[in-house]
Structure formats: structure tokens, C-alpha cells
Amino acid sequence: MRRALLALVLAASAVPVFAADATLGLPPLPSPPAAQVALGRELFFDRRLSANGTLSCAMCHVPEQAFTVNETRTSVGMNGVSLRRNAPTLLNVATVERLFHDGRAASLEEQALQPLVHPDEMANTSAAAVVARVNALPDYRVPLRQAFGSARATPQRLAGALAAYQRTLLAAGSPFDRWHYGGEAQAMDALAQRGYAVFRERGCADCHTVGARHALFSDGGFHNTGTRARSESLGEQPVDVVLAPGVTTQVTPETLRIIGVADAPDRGRHEVTGRASDLRAFRTPSLRNIALTAPYMHDGSLATLDEVLDHYVRGGWPADPAQDPRIRPIVLDAGQRRALMAFLGALTSPSALPPSRMDTGR
CATH class of the missing domain: 1.10.760.10 (Cytochrome c-like domain)
Structure with missing residues (x-):
């Protein structure tokens, strides 16, 4: 998974490892x-x-x-x-x-x-x-x-x-930033540019905002995208476990609770405010450097960006009555999906790789 994500990043950018301006696309700080x-x-x-x-x-x-x-x-x-x-x-x-x-x-x-x-x-x-x-x-x-x-x-x-x-x-100055804010027409390729159009047309930018002068790719708000209800529902279903190549067995939730530790309850923002409207709502994460930060969602329940797209294409988890009404099924053909993935890869800052410091081990 990690190798695939890095390949996505490298395909989106031909810039050197360290960008000259890691703040391009961010507000003044x-x-x-x-x-x-x-x-x-x-x-x-x-x-x-x-x-x-x-x-x-x-x-x-x-x-x-x-x-x-x-x-x-x-x-x-x-x-x-x-x-x-x-x-x-x-x-x-x-x-x-x-x-x-x-x-x-x-x-x-x-x-x-x-x-x-x-x-x-x-x-x-x-x-x-x-x-x-x-x-x-x-x-x-x-x-x-x-x-x-x-x-x-x-x-x-x-x-x-x-x-x-x-x-x-700080890690901005991505191919998108250089193209959108820096005026470099070739900084982001045509496929990623098409993906940006899909991103806006399908409403992704409503929560992952892009401003005229900078982009946080987050509205800073708290939304129930169906993730928590999905995780709770799947936690009550049997899972297939591979014992050996070609040999699987089904393990019940009851057995899993005996041999493991169940996820702790999580009401999200509701735990802070007590408001019913905040039930299972979590802060909108920025999409900057998203190709590097798997797994995804507040509980890490989606392992890849493809799984994240699948979640939103399905309309989140409609069985959750508290899900944000803006989360609706999205229609994406194969070409639009490839373009959207290319755009997400183009949000990676060269300054995010490699790290600035290693653990000293103390």
C-alpha cells in the first residue's frame, strides 16, 4: 500500500525532493x-x-x-x-x-x-x-x-x-499550488487538472475548500460522513480469516471479542458539545499530502484512497440517520476516477519527503 501511494505521488510531480517554497498555497503564518x-x-x-x-x-x-x-x-x-x-x-x-x-x-x-x-x-x-x-x-x-x-x-x-x-x-508548494497559485502551467499535468474539475463538480470542494489566494482543503467543520456507523455495523458482522493459502475460516464477532479488544465507543464531536447534531461528526481533514497519510478516516478504517472514494461513491453509510445530508452517492466513470486520484496525488508537497528529522531513540 505504501509503495502504491508513493508511486502516485511521484507520478504527480517531477519537482526536486525539496521545494523552494513550502508555504505556497497556505495563508500567511x-x-x-x-x-x-x-x-x-x-x-x-x-x-x-x-x-x-x-x-x-x-x-x-x-x-x-x-x-x-x-x-x-x-x-x-x-x-x-x-x-x-x-x-x-x-x-x-x-x-x-x-x-x-x-x-x-x-x-x-x-x-x-x-x-x-x-x-x-x-x-x-x-x-x-x-x-x-x-x-x-x-x-x-x-x-x-x-x-x-x-x-x-x-x-x-x-x-x-x-x-x-x-x-x-509546513508542507505546501505542491504541483497543484504551483499550477493554481504560482502560475506554472506545466506544474500539474492534464489528467490531474481534469481531476480538479471533477473535484469541484462533484461537490468535494464544499468541505475540502479551495480559496482564491490559498487552500486549506478543509472547511474546519465537523461532519458525520457515515464512517463511524459503518465501522460499528461492520464490527457486528463475521469476518473471513485466511489460515493458509486457499484456506479461510469465518470468525464471528463474539469470537473476535474473546480473542481481541473491541473498538471503544466514539460519538465524535458530540462528546465535546453534547449537541445531537454533532453525533458521530469529526473534523474535516485537509487533503494536503493525503497520498502519504494512509490509513484514512478518524478510525483508520479505510486503508487506501480507493476505499475512501468507494465510500463516497456509495453515499457514505445511508443507514445512519445522523449522516450529513450533503453526503450523497457520486457518479464517477473510470476516467473521472483516475483523474480524481491524479489530482489527489498532485496535492503532495515535496517538503513532505523525506522527513526533517529522525527519532534520536532517547
């Missing part, structure tokens, strides 16, 4: 202080910030994988627990106003410490415990002083530094 960025980078890759010293932020947001995780539907947390939701990419997270799939954090600073104290993620008992651990590490004294004028960590300083680093993870 302030540059965070360099010393805070440097400190935030160290914190992001440091496993010592987790309760048992085994997990870092970068292990759920892997730089080599566009700051998400490709191998599993959802990330693996403390002591091997499967987390409830897919790890969203951090590329261009500076443009996101409400963080997490359910929008429960209003800023990167508010978001930054939550994984550190979540019992299934980095599992610290409190932000104060993280601060005490950082203050006991002598190698953080100079970076803290350079970033904040004091060698002492506080929750606000740790959150500010992590947020500063994440604001530098």
Missing part, C-alpha cells in the same frame, strides 16, 4: 521564535517525557510517514494498547483552528500537553509530573533558558515550545 522551535523539537522526539520512558510524540506522528502512522489503523499507546483514533498528520497543523478529530482543543498550546497526561498515550499522572521530570534533566536547562529566559520548565513553557515546533511543519 507567523514564524515562531527559533529557540522555542529548537526546544519543542527536542521535546517532541524525547521518550523520557512518557511515564515509563518508552514513547515520544514522534512515535504516533512519525516524520518518515508525514507525521502520522501508516502501518496501523490507530496508534499504539502505553503498554501496547490500541488507541481509539487514527493519528492525524501534523503537517500544516498551524492552519488548524480546533485540534483533535473532535475539536476539543482550541489551540496548539492547549493540545500539546493532552497526550502527555492521557492514560492510554504517554500516561503521566499530571502535567506537573512531566514538568518535574524535565526539570530534573540537566540537558534541558540551556534550551529552556534560550527559549524562555529561564532554565525552569513550566506547563506553559513546554506547551509553548511543542506548539512552536509544530507550527514549523
